[in-house]
Amino acid sequence: ETAVFQTPNYHVTQVGNEVSFNCKQTLGHDTMYWYKQDSKKLLKIMFSYNNKQLIVNETVPRRFSPQSSDKAHLNLRIKSVEPEDSAVYLCASSYGLGQDTQYFGPGTRLLVL
Amino acid sequence: QQKVQQSPESLSVPEGGMASLNCTSSDRNFQYFWWYRQHSGEGPKALMSIFSDGDKKEGRFTAHLNKASLHVSLHIRDSQPSDSALYFCAASATSSGQKLVFGQGTILKVYL
Numbered sequence: 001e002t003a004v005f006q007t008p009n010y011h012v013t014q015v016g017n018e019v020s021f022n023c024k025q026t027l028g029h030d031t032m033y034w035y036k037q038d039s040k041k042l043l044k045i046m047f048s049y050n051n052k053q054l055i056v057n058e059t060v061p062r063r064f065s066p067q068s069s070d071k072a073h074l075n076l077r078i079k080s081v082e083p084e085d086s087a088v089y090l091c092a093s094s095y096g097l098g099q100d101t102q103y104f105g106p107g108t109r110l111l112v113l
Numbered sequence: 114q115q116k117v118q119q120s121p122e123s124l125s126v127p128e129g130g131m132a133s134l135n136c137t138s139s140d141r142n143f144q145y146f147w148w149y150r151q152h153s154g155e156g157p158k159a160l161m162s163i164f165s166d167g168d169k170k171e172g173r174f175t176a177h178l179n180k181a182s183l184h185v186s187l188h189i190r191d192s193q194p195s196d197s198a199l200y201f202c203a204a205s206a207t208s209s210g211q212k213l214v215f216g217q218g219t220i221l222k223v224y225l
Contacts, residue, residue, distance in 0.1 A: 004156070041199060043157070043215040056212050090156050099145045099164060099205065102213060104156030 003027045004105035006091050012111045013081055021076045021108045023091030029103075030096050031055070032074040034066060037088040037107070049074055050097055078110075086112045116140045117204050119216035126223055132192050134219045136202030138183040143204035143214070146185045148176060151199045151218075160187070160200075192223045 048056035088107040094100040149157035202216040
């Protein structure tokens, strides 16, 4: 049963446009994450937030910016998309910062033309 | 270089057979390991975690961890066609703030 929701499922855009992806979790978790899964299925963490505070900020281009309004929501904005941004963006959540299992959403597939 | 390496890249087993997947870390800071499974068009789903040396069994799935060699394995007995998916090993360190590092994945195909 899905408890991490992502919208949209799929988005096609042109180079240089701005896009925004939404993520909501109904698990009552304190920590949320954004991962990028590329065309080879490699998964890499981009950001993590705990109680609305940025905890992990991997080396990603500055055009990527996460936005957290509350513990249950974590959005991702990409200003001026590039072709290499084409990927699946996966949102996840976990109870805390300990060794808690992360639960993933279905992903948002982005195609940049 | 990938800090978490998985083998084989792909694996085919008959229905009812045993599937064995391997994962090795090159970073001794990694102390916590998970196995995730991802079906096509879905997000990864955690199968099990293992933090202590030895075996951990959950239903048809058994994970084995050897911290000295930084090796973790997953064995799936009585494999079913629904087990066909991409399997990831993931690891984290105590001080990483729950940052998971994923291996490159193993594609498992269970054939009839």
